[in-house]
Amino acid sequence: VRIAVLGTGTVGRTLAARLAGLGHEAHVGTRDVEASLAGTQESWDGSGTFAQWHANNPDIALGAFAEASAGAEVVFNATAGEGSLDALGAAGDLDGVVIADVSNPLDNSQGFPPLLSVCNDDSLAERIQRAHPGAKVVKTLNTVTAAIMVRPADVGGGDHTMFVAGDDEDAKATVRSLLEAFGWRHVVDLGGIRGARAMEMYLPMWLQLMGARGTPMFNVKVVS
Amino acid sequence: VRIAVLGTGTVGRTLAARLAGLGHEAHVGTRDVEASLAGTQESWDGSGTFAQWHANNPDIALGAFAEASAGAEVVFNATAGEGSLDALGAAGDLDGVVIADVSNPLDNSQGFPPLLSVCNDDSLAERIQRAHPGAKVVKTLNTVTAAIMVRPADVGGGDHTMFVAGDDEDAKATVRSLLEAFGWRHVVDLGGIRGARAMEMYLPMWLQLMGARGTPMFNVKVVS
Numbered sequence: 249v250r251i252a253v254l255g256t257g258t259v260g261r262t263l264a265a266r267l268a269g270l271g272h273e274a275h276v277g278t279r280d281v282e283a284s285l286a287g288t289q290e291s292w293d294g295s296g297t298f299a300q301w302h303a304n305n306p307d308i309a310l311g312a313f314a315e316a317s318a319g320a321e322v323v324f325n326a327t328a329g330e331g332s333l334d335a336l337g338a339a340g341d342l343d344g345v346v347i348a349d350v351s352n353p354l355d356n357s358q359g360f361p362p363l364l365s366v367c368n369d370d371s372l373a374e375r376i377q378r379a380h381p382g383a384k385v386v387k388t389l390n391t392v393t394a395a396i397m398v399r400p401a402d403v404g405g406g407d408h409t410m411f412v413a414g415d416d417e418d419a420k421a422t423v424r425s426l427l428e429a430f431g432w433r434h435v436v437d438l439g440g441i442r443g444a445r446a447m448e449m450y451l452p453m454w455l456q457l458m459g460a461r462g463t464p465m466f467n468v469k470v471v472s
Numbered sequence: 473v474r475i476a477v478l479g480t481g482t483v484g485r486t487l488a489a490r491l492a493g494l495g496h497e498a499h500v501g502t503r504d505v506e507a508s509l510a511g512t513q514e515s516w517d518g519s520g521t522f523a524q525w526h527a528n529n530p531d532i533a534l535g536a537f538a539e540a541s542a543g544a545e546v547v548f549n550a551t552a553g554e555g556s557l558d559a560l561g562a563a564g565d566l567d568g569v570v571i572a573d574v575s576n577p578l579d580n581s582q583g584f585p586p587l588l589s590v591c592n593d594d595s596l597a598e599r600i601q602r603a604h605p606g607a608k609v610v611k612t613l614n615t616v617t618a619a620i621m622v623r624p625a626d627v628g629g630g631d632h633t634m635f636v637a638g639d640d641e642d643a644k645a646t647v648r649s650l651l652e653a654f655g656w657r658h659v660v661d662l663g664g665i666r667g668a669r670a671m672e673m674y675l676p677m678w679l680q681l682m683g684a685r686g687t688p689m690f691n692v693k694v695v696s
Contacts, residue, residue, distance in 0.1 A: 358593075367673070368587050404695035413680075438680040446676035449591070453670040456637075456662040457694060466696035470681060471628035472689060 252316040255326035266398035275309040277316025314340040329353035343382030350389040373444030384419035387444035393464035408469040413443030476540040479550035490622035499533040501540025538564040553577035567606030574613040597668030608643035611668035617688035632693040637667030
């Protein structure tokens with residue numbers, strides 16, 4: 249399946265590499281290919297600059313947002329929350345496309361921990377859905393760090409919970425099958441896209457837990 | 473230990489009964505004792521009207537907010553979020569007192585699910601702390617339904633997580649010992665009272681999960 253991953257940060261790299269490893273035709277999309285390849289910032293995950301990562305992953309195509317998204321069945325939004333609407337706006341016609349939104353609407357303007365730039369009576373995922381009414385937005389994976397997104401078994405033997413929310417049942421089934429391929433065994437459906445509010449408002453808890461534990465390698469399991 | 477529980481709803485009743493059962497001198501505080509005893513609304517937990525519950529728990533003292541709180545070492549805020557600041561304002565001098573804040577700032581004015589009346593850059597617990605700078609506010613227990621608050625072993629064998637947040641370490645230790653007496657084995661300290669934002673912003677997730685599961689008898693466990 250052709251899958252676009254928008255965003256060249258740690259999350260985008262991790263998703264693209266895992267999807268390619270699973271045999272999908274992965275395309276990474278970015279605003280400006282030249283600028284991304286010229287970037288000197290190194291990822292905290294050890295994958296180096298984007299140019300280094302790109303050189304080490306020669307089977308993953310790289311293009312502008314619209315190039316990467318063209319013909320994709322699923323588009324992962326792995327851009328920073330503040331840039332997500334612009335990035336998807338530049339991705340071309342997304343009608344009928346599944347947008348797997350893994351972003352968080354973090355507002356870093358006031359230091360750490362970040363606030364949310366939207367919450368309570370709206371969410372970034374809802375904004376994306378409103379901006380692309382013909383697309384099928386599914387919120388998922390924003391509640392864990394990149395490494396756990398694609399290899400949940402790396403913590404707690406994979407015995408913890410992922411969430412999905414979205415208005416389109418087929419799109420949720422598509423995303424769910426990708427999650428299962430990643431190794432997710434417990435996926436809870438939070439209903440329509442409004443459920444994304446809950447997933448995004450969980451981020452302050454995630455940030456506090458990361459601070460308390462000193463590592464992002466954790467998740468929560470729903471217990472009953 | 474003398475402990476006040478402010479609030480006559482399901483949460484207040486559950487906390488007071490459990491604290492009394494553990495041998496504490498439990499006092500339930502309410503705005504207007506006569507009005508509370510005259511109330512005809514029955515709790516969804518089967519404990520009936522407040523007058524019926526009171527008759528069935530004769531060892532638990534009942535008084536106005538200030539009466540119940542006088543001399544209490546710990547005051548549980550189990551009032552509805554919208555009434556919490558008023559209730560604690562009526563509780564008299566709370567300097568040196570541990571306020572265990574179990575409330576949620578729910579805004580029910582726009583139907584179900586409720587929004588939060590405060591979040592992101594502030595929290596109800598922080599507002600309570602600012603209103604009572606001499607008190608020691610500890611946020612806890614707001615992330616589970618009443619029955620689980622006091623008997624965590626009733627779901628998943630108790631193998632799930634509770635949180636505390638507050639600026640005073642001794643107060644957190646006091647609350648933690650009460651939590652342990654309730655049966656909590658995994659209590660994560662989220663740091664200062666600002667951590668209450670994370671605990672209150674978790675509520676939308678809790679509400680979605682309750683909807684998805686059809687029962688409030690669940691909690692989350694932090695897995696690593």
